[in-house]
Every structure is written in C-alpha cells, then in structure tokens.
Amino acid sequence: MKITYLGHSSLSIELSDKVIMVDPFISANELAKNIDINKLKADYVFLTHVHEDHIIDAEKIAQNNNAIIVSNYEIATYYSKKGFQTHGMNTGGSWQFDFGTVHVVKAIHSSSFPDGSYGGNPIGFVFESENKRIYVAGDTALTYDMKLIPEVIGAIDLAVLPIGDNYTMGINSAIKAADFVQCDQILGYHYDTFGFIKLDHTLAKTNFSKHKKKLILLEIGRSMDV
Ligand code: NI
Numbered sequence: 529m530k531i532t533y534l535g536h537s538s539l540s541i542e543l544s545d546k547v548i549m550v551d552p553f554i555s556a557n558e559l560a561k562n563i564d565i566n567k568l569k570a571d572y573v574f575l576t577h578v579h580e581d582h583i584i585d586a587e588k589i590a591q592n593n594n595a596i597i598v599s600n601y602e603i604a605t606y607y608s609k610k611g612f613q614t615h616g617m618n619t620g621g622s623w624q625f626d627f628g629t630v631h632v633v634k635a636i637h638s639s640s641f642p643d644g645s646y647g648g649n650p651i652g653f654v655f656e657s658e659n660k661r662i663y664v665a666g667d668t669a670l671t672y673d674m675k676l677i678p679e680v681i682g683a684i685d686l687a688v689l690p691i692g693d694n695y696t697m698g699i700n701s702a703i704k705a706a707d708f709v710q711c712d713q714i715l716g717y718h719y720d721t722f723g724f725i726k727l728d729h730t731l732a733k734t735n736f737s738k739h740k741k742k743l744i745l746l747e748i749g750r751s752m753d754v
Pocket residue numbers: 577579637638667695
C-alpha cells in the first residue's frame with residue numbers, strides 16, 4: 529500500500545489497484561495550496577466524521593471521480609439523499625471491498641455537519657489489503673478500546689494517529705495509543721493546520737523515539753510505502 533499525506537487529516541491510499549481518499553480537507557488548507565483537488569483520483573471517499581475540517585472537498589472529489597462515499601450510517605444516508613453513491617457502515621462492522629477489508633473502529637470525539645445536523649458517532653478505520661493493515665484513527669481521544677484492535681483484527685503495520693492536541697490526542701496520548709495498538713510505526717496527522725494544533729516536530733519525534741517508536745511526519749504531497 530502507498531499512502532500520501534495531503535495535509536491535516538487528508539490521506540490518499542493506493543491499494544490493490546484502487547485509490548481511496550480519507551477525510552479530504554485540502555482546498556481550504558493554506559498549507560496544502562499546491563495540491564489540486566481536481567487532479568486527485570479516488571474510487572472511494574472514506575469519512576471518519578463530518579466536521580468541516582474532514583469533509584470540505586468530499587463532494588467535489590466524489591463527483592469528479594464518481595467515487596463511493598463510505599462512512600457511518602447517518603453520514604452515508606446524508607450523502608445518498610444528495611445523490612451520491614454511498615456505503616454505510618457502523619462501529620464494530622467489517623466489509624470486504626474490491627480492494628480489501630475495512631473494519632470500523634471506535635473513535636472518541638463528536639460528529640455534526642457544519643450546519644449543526646447530527647452526524648452519528650465518529651469512527652476510525654482499519655484498512656486491510658496486500659497482507660498489510662493500516663489503522664486510521666480519525667479524530668479521537670486515547671481510549672482503552674484501542675487495545676482490542678490488534679487482538680481482534682490483527683497486527684497493525686502503520687498507525688495513523690492525530691497528534692496535534694486540543695481537539696484530539698496530543699503527543700503523549702498518541703504514544704500510549706501506539707502502545708495499545710502494538711505498532712511502532714506511526715504517521716502523525718491533524719497538526720499544524722490552525723493555531724491550536726501547532727506541533728513542535730522535533731519534540732514530538734524525540735518523545736516517540738524515547739518510547740522506541742518511529743513518528744513519521746510527511747511533507748504535504750509526499751508518500752510512503754507500507
Ligand atoms: Ni473533528
């Protein structure tokens with residue numbers, strides 16, 4: 529699998545000849561101004577929740593690519609009423625897609641649409657393909673339930689964790705989360721985009737390495753293989 533960081537919590541993941549987009553917030557992110565959303569390919573758009581900083585480009589990218597929007601039941605229903613192809617799931621469920629299996633896991637956060645309407649419960653995803661697993665935590669607090677992920681789903685090869693603090697976990701909680709999911713390779717996200725979540729990159733990397741874990745902070749537009 530190849531994972532590309534598109535700023536904030538936006539990811540593009542290539543797996544088994546398909547491309548999935550996660551939480552696209554690009555056009556309104558000054559730090560991601562070099563990314564042209566009209567050039568992004570996607571077979572699926574996965575949404576962890578519907579706060580504006582996770583969905584602002586979801587409709588555009590889904591429209592451009594005739595992509596299927598996958599999220600919790602409430603969010604899938606919302607987009608399906610607007611004419612999009614959707615696949616609704618919910619916490620605890622797994623589904624075999626044409627690229628691999630997706631497991632929906634718990635996230636401790638909130639979820640409402642920008643107009644205030646109910647967005648169901650926030651979720652995280654485990655993407656399983658090509659004998660690898662990536663855990664994308666979404667906006668979440670640290671929770672003991674993360675321990676169930678490797679136990680029930682299997683070993684995690686890369687954990688994508690929010691580290692910007694204020695709205696989500698910060699550095700110390702993310703280190704503990706990496707422990708809970710038994711993964712030593714962490715891609716940090718949800719940092720630097722706006723004032724409350726500015727991250728000291730050196731401090732973050734040092735703290736992770738003190739716990740024998742590798743924190744990867746990709747430049748926006750850069751990719752890594754898993
Ligand atoms: Ni949020």
